Amino acid sequence: MATKTRKKLTLTAGETYYRQFNEKIREAVDQGVTDFVLNDVNSQRYIATGLTGDLHFQVQGVPGQDMAAFMSGPTIRVLNNAQDGVGNTMDDGLVVVEGMAGDVIGYAMRGGRIYIKSDVGYRVGIHMKAYMEKLPVIVVGGKAGDFLGEYMAGGIILLLGMFSDKPDAPVAGRSLGTGMHGGVIYVRGEVPVTQLGPHLHSQPCDAEDMKIIRGIVADYAKELKLDAKKILAESFVKVRPFSHRPYGNLYVPA
Numbered sequence: 001m002a003t004k005t006r007k008k009l010t011l012t013a014g015e016t017y018y019r020q021f022n023e024k025i026r027e028a029v030d031q032g033v034t035d036f037v038l039n040d041v042n043s044q045r046y047i048a049t050g051l052t053g054d055l056h057f058q059v060q061g062v063p064g065q066d067m068a069a070f071m072s073g074p075t076i077r078v079l080n081n082a083q084d085g086v087g088n089t090m091d092d093g094l095v096v097v098e099g100m101a102g103d104v105i106g107y108a109m110r111g112g113r114i115y116i117k118s119d120v121g122y123r124v125g126i127h128m129k130a131y132m133e134k135l136p137v138i139v140v141g142g143k144a145g146d147f148l149g150e151y152m153a154g155g156i157i158l159l160l161g162m163f164s165d166k167p168d169a170p171v172a173g174r175s176l177g178t179g180m181h182g183g184v185i186y187v188r189g190e191v192p193v194t195q196l197g198p199h200l201h202s203q204p205c206d207a208e209d210m211k212i213i214r215g216i217v218a219d220y221a222k223e224l225k226l227d228a229k230k231i232l233a234e235s236f237v238k239v240r241p242f243s244h245r246p247y248g249n250l251y252v253p254a
Contacts, residue, residue: 004054010037018044018064029055043083048074065102068095071112084121087114092134096223100142109136109155115220118142118163122173123150128183130154139220142166146173149239150197153182158216160188160231170195177239185239186213188231196239205236 009028013021021044025036034055038047041061048057048068055074059067062081068074069088077096084102087095092111103121106114111134119142126147128136136155142164149157161171170192177185178197186209191202205213213236214228221228 004034006035007033008035008037009033010039012039013041013044013061015042016044018046022046022049026051048076068093068114071095087112087138090114090136091131094223098224103145106136106138109138110134111136113137113139113219115139115223116141117224117226119144119166121145123147125152125155125157125185126150128152128155128157130183137216139216141220141224141226143169144172144176147175147178147197148172149177149180149183149185150175151179151181152177152185155183156212156216157183157185158188158213158220159185162188162231176200177241180239180241182241184209187237187239188234189237191237191239199241200239202237202239205238209238210236 011024036057038057038059041059041063043062043064045064046066047063048071049066050070051074052072057076059078063078064083066085066088067082068076068086068090071093072091073093075094079098081099082097082101085104086101087106087109089108090112095114097116100118101116101120103123104126105120105124106128108127110129110131120140122145124144125138139158141160141162143161143166144159159171171187172195175197176195177200217228217231
């Protein structure tokens with residue numbers, strides 16, 4: 001089978017309005033460009049939104065909201081921080097952020113992987129779900145804000161709490177997993193009971209969990225040039241709901 005020819009392009013965002021900048025990207029994709037270097041990105045929104053296929057983006061600067069929204073296939077590497085909404089309803093692909101990221105990362109994400117090296121904001125993984133054979137994964141190397149995994153219905157969130165600039169903060173904010181009814185949240189170390197949302201419990205990871213975690217950590221460490229053995233040197237717990245219908249008793253039967 002012939003190897004697909006890669007076609008590269010460098011674009012500078014600067015003060016270009018986000019709509020015009022994204023139009024340039026889409027025009028280049030239509031012309032066969034597969035590998036992009038995006039320089040001087042300055043909060044331009046919707047980068048790679050809705051794009052599909054074997055595309056690669058290296059982003060220098062800070063991308064704006066909803067980068068990789070509805071994306072299915074491309075790989076994005078951000079060499080800095082990212083704003084809110086990364087991977088909104090993402091279907092497939094890989095996003096690597098070599099710094100921090102904002103709120104609602106992976107909203108309703110149903111496939112692919114999002115790797116954040118440092119801290120994230122509020123409501124990361126909200127409404128996250130698995131879709132058919134797809135299993136979405138979010139790894140947070142630092143700490144998370146309130147409502148991590150809120151209303152989560154599927155997929156995996158792995159919270160490491162290691163690469164944070166908030167040494168005195170708990171590994172996650174208040175109400176972790178509130179309304180969660182599917183999927184699993186793995187946490188390196190311990191989760192204070194006071195941080196958990198209602199109807200949730202944490203327990204030590206078993207052998208099958210650790211097999212999953214080791215596979216995810218190996219890939220995460222490779223992408224971010226980290227020491228997988230150091231990450232795995234601590235124990236892990238998993239957070240799951242007691243029931244797949246945690247609020248079922250609040251509804252009156254028909």
